[in-house]
Amino acid sequence: MAASGWITVVRRRLRPRAAAAVAPASPDDPAATTTGPRPASAPGGKIHELRAGGGLRATAGHLAARARPHRVFLLLLAVGAALRAVAMLGYRPALWFPDSYTYVVTAMRPRPDLVRPAGYSMFLRLLEPFHGFMVVTAVQHLIGLAVGVLLYVTVLRAGGPRWAAALATVPALLDAYQIQLEHLLVSDSLFALLVLGGVVAASRPPTWRSACAAGLLLAAATLTRTAGLPLIGLVTCWLLARAWTSRRGARRRPVVLAGLALVVALVPVGAYAGWFAATYHRFGIVGSNGVFLYSRTMAFADCAVMRPPADLAVLCDPTPPARRPPSQEYIWSATSPVVALPGITFTESTDRLAGRFASLAIRSQPFDYAASVLGEVARTFVWGRPVYPDREIYGYYQFPAESPPPPGRYPATVGAEFAARYERGPIGTRLVEPFAGVMRAYQDVARLPGTVLLLVMLAPPVVVAVRRRRGGRTGTAWTLPWLGSLALLAIPAATAQFDYRYVLPAVPLACLAAALVARGGEPRRGRPAGSANFE
Template identity: 35%
Template sequence: MTEVAAEPTRPARLRARVTDLLDLLSGLPATTLRLARDHWALLALLAIGGVLRLLVMVGYAPALWYQGDSQGYLGLAYREEPGVIRPYGYSFLLNLLLPFESVRLMVLVQHAAGLGLAAAAYALLQRRGVARWVALLATVPLVLDARTVALEHFLLAETLFTVLVTAGLVLLCWRDTPGWLACVVAGGLFGWAAVTRSVGLVALAVPLLYLILRRVPWLRVAAFASVVGVVLGGYLVWYHSFHGVYSFGTYGGRFLWSRTATFVECDRLTLTDRERQLCPSQPLGERLPSDLYLWNGGGPNSDFPDRSYDPVFSSFARKAILGQPLDFLAMVGTETWRTLRPGPPATERVACVGEVWEFPVTEEQTTCRAHIAPFDPRRQRFAGNATDHEHPLMAPLHTYSRVASVPATVVGLAFLLVVALALVRPRASTWREHLDPLTFAGLGLGMIVVSVSTSTLDPRYSIPSLPLAMIGAALAWQRFRSTRTAPPPSAPPAPAPSPEPRIVATGADH
């Protein structure tokens, strides 16, 4: 008779689990040492990046301040309400940190997030088989780019937005087929990004299309979309409770109108009397930059002072784009080229805007320099500047920002590299090996195009595209190297000849 083994008692099961845990913990030091030995170059790079950020925090204590935007984000965080111009996503993060009443802590979190994002990008590239030197080269700009570090030190939404978008895409690409948890978390990250910067609403289409093209099971795609829908739907309802309309902001029409004001010819459009008041007064060849139209410098904008007029701006912009589509596309192409082209800025005004994102010095103090933030975040109306803040680190850090800022040209070149390498032996690799780098680099370039077509021209808007472009270029290079080193397919071996039948003699033959 077969004996049935008795089930282990609860104390025995508990002892077994404790033993397994101790075995796991005992192996951690060896694993940690092995990882440190294998990836010492990354650890050295992160250490250098940490020292750089520490110097910035000492030299520009407690943070850098962008008049208007910084105080706007802090104000929304204190009032706990969505803004009509700036979404609440970044203010939500600030609100979580307000109980500590420390601006220094706010930028410390952003600096740590920047280093963490660089480590995550490197880990993804290593997981996908990218050579260590290539993965490290792709990570260097994320750690040492002066403009990236400067934006981490500003009370602005760019760092949070960069981390959310890049981390969401890294999660979806981590495994051959993203699991339930990855889809749910990535949906939350992209949803948060969509209510952090308006370009995030357009960026949502990329991960959704990626999941569909990757043929991820529909229930997981639905899980991703559902989480995004819950975040966006909740935000719309919340916005309605404050402002009486279901919207993500009631200033988007003005932004788009300011873009069309640079090329629109009102005589070619059918406009209402109210819309015609928005026609620029300057002749076509003497139009102002779009940001001057946006911020009341262009004349007609001042006749529409509050958010209730945004539908008029939206209607005008829609008619201008549909009535002059080629002019709109020409404007987008021109502004994208101005953002991505190598060399000095196209105009003196663009150069001035770019200087805001450099580390300032006490000398040469102009309106193109960043300000220093107050230590107390409750001082939402602050107009300090760099001349009020003397520190010996300011001059060398300013010099560093002049020589170590990665231009947006790198994003454009990375996209071209991804496309070019995708055309090399396209059938020698899997569909995923083409899709992943194109998704990263395409999203990076696409966000720049959307930004320049719907808002003002500002170098800071290209920073979130940098890690996406670097990851995409590294993945494309890995695909190219794997197809170059893979052995050519050999002809299938010829089938072995079938053995001839043997005749066995029997006794009857004798």
């Protein structure tokens, strides 16, 4: 064979080996997992790096494609996070409310409090190893963002449109008063997330997991604020109603799950009540229900109409109801008849006496009581934000223009000492410009007016009524969140008085109800299998 022929044969035999040496290893090639990565200097190393870079770009492109449909919500979430960062930079480490000091005392010296359950104090206790109230406010701001995320995901999983899901998150993410409330050392932000989570869990298709989650979350909400206790009954009734509307042969399981949710909720609440009884020798989760209800009835109570017995007559106020101060003054003011009684205000005997007076007032003047409650609820829906109940309390809900002074009342001064131990340093609020000024300016323009909240509350029943009149199908997904928001607005007005910070935990539920009614009667096509149908 000629020399040229031998050369041709050799080239043909060597060509596949050379190609294999240059070609990068396939991810499915077993040899690729045993020989290890090829050094960059080896033949094909540059090609391997290029393929790796291409993989990162492909992953980034995939994530961008997944996020693109949610770009409006992601923008709202980013703006909300930025505003909260500005608040943390402007007001360090936190803003204080009169209740804050009591919460800190209970956190540092765990025992049930007579006025407030200890759930929020235990939250503070969990964060105590960090020795910084700035950590507390950071977590509370994350809670505020989590409320927005939970709203958005819940609406989408229920088949709602993205525009409605994003719109429902706007008050939770961007309302300046919501951000300011998260910066206050009070229980309302934590309470709002727990209530929202419990309602969402109860709205999911009934399983033992969803029933247990709803019960535990609402129990935690109750031990954070007593306004959560009626919601346990509301959710139980909702689950039983769903059982009633089920097919006759399929009712047993929903009834069992409703009982499971109730038991899971009442076990921790009952355990806390046992702790309270061991401490104060009376059963309950607080020891002030009678005094607070007494203060509520003093807005209308007329002893000439009530004709109380002698032991209750000491709690009468001769001042005409129209000239009396806001209800809360009958709890804390030294001139209040109940405060003037011997001993502390929240002794068992005083609380029972005040409760009896309140019960008599409601039975004697039921229409006056109803009108007073409706009047307090109506304060929620005014367009402006008038000063109420007084200038001092109203001022706590504003980003201040100067550092607040230290507390002056005795219980708060004791709490301030415990707070300094918690912080391991001074606890005064330090203002840092221009960040503080940015938040003050933002609070002047960015809030949810009460009248808009009223429209949000009216939207679900009105839309459902219109659809039914036209013969269209309507779902029931909106019902439980709507009832929950209504309860959160009515409970304080019926048992204490209206307060601006009591409104904010009800807003996410109202927005959720309005967003869920936007989806119509049928789930959106293409919803992932197993997602919640809320029916």
